[in-house]
Amino acid sequence: MGENIEKIIEVKNVKKIYHMGHERICALNDVSFHILKGEFCCLLGTSGSGKSTLLNLMAGIEKASGGQIIIKGKNISKMSENNLAKFRQRYLGFVFQSYNLMNSMTAIENVEFPLVFKKVPRKIRRKMARDMLIKVGLGSRLRHKPKEMSGGQQQRVGIARAFVANPQIVFADEPTGNLDTKTTMEVMDLIKGMAKANHQTIVMVTHDPRLASYADKIIHILDGNIQSVEILRDITKPEEQTAASLEDTEEENKKEEKEIVSVQATENDKEMEERI
Ligand SMILES: Nc1ncnc2c1ncn2[C@@H]1O[C@H](COP(=O)(O)OP(=O)(O)OP(=O)(O)O)[C@@H](O)[C@H]1O
Ligand SMILES: [Mg+2]
Helix, strand or coil: CHHHCCEEEEEEEEEEEEEECCEEEEEEEEEEEEEECCCEEEEECCCCCCHHHHHHHHCCCCCCCEEEEEECCEEHHHCCHHHHHHHHHHHEEEECCCCCCCCCCCHHHHHHHHHHHCCCCHHHHHHHHHHHHHHCCCCCCCCCCHHHCCHHHHHHHHHHHHHCCCCCEEEEECCCCCCCHHHHHHHHHHHHHHHHHCCCEEEEEECCHHHHCCCCEEEEEECCEEEEEEECCCCCCCHHHHHHHHHHHHHHHHHHHHHHHHHHHHHHHHHHHHHC
16 A cells, blocks of 8 residues: 555756846755655755755745656646646645744634635635634634734644645645744644645745754755655655554554453442342
8 A cells, every 4th residue: 555655746957046147046946856655845954055946846836957856746837827826725734933924914814715715615714714813712802903913823823824725735834933942842743633634735944954854755955956855754654653553553453451440340340239
């Protein structure tokens, strides 16, 4: 079963060159790798290494100078603007470092926003946005505007907005970059938990190796090149986890057996009592 997991994103010999006057800046230099469906993948590297450029190319926000980016079997570099926009609405979600919320809108209106483009009827999208905000722990902040919330709360709204339409892939560029350590861990757990529960693929940019340890796979980037691909958890081989969860199940079974035995014992005791 393992080997059949779909390569949801394939990056093949991708280059990105920026031209500024006479200057030519090579932000990405022949980059190739793939990401599996359901994988949590981090792009890790120092400032200026090309992480955001790579994320923006994969998310269809910028165009590559060369090579191919294939998502769900489709070469996004070849799509028309219109088709790319539809593709992004249908399959992709985004979380930004600076939250990118609409300041004049309430939390619930911000989360509803992607559903407006998907033409989800008003009542249904209100309910979906509300449910999602409750899920991220903001049930009591539905009518607050971004300026009336803390940074961590604003990013929770950002996460609710990214996940509300149940996208197959969520891209996140330094999503905890403006948050303190405790809130960072909460936000990371939230992103990972939501993605794993719905088998979604996450592509996250960070410069922090501690955050990258949340990932299944780390793509190390240096000066526009891939330095190495590090697999922390092979999602094609769930054996380790299965073995661990089997042990848990065994423990639980034993516990249950004991409970059943003790219930039977009590029933026997009662019977005995009645006989006596
Ligand atoms: N629009 C642009 N025009 C010209 N050069 C750019 C542009 N965007 C990025 N660059 C250059 O490309 C290189 C990679 O930039 P990128 O933003 O991808 O880095 P990064 O790894 O995300 O860094 P950081 O951690 O600081 O966000 C840098 O040298 C940067 O100066
Ligand atoms: Mg960046």
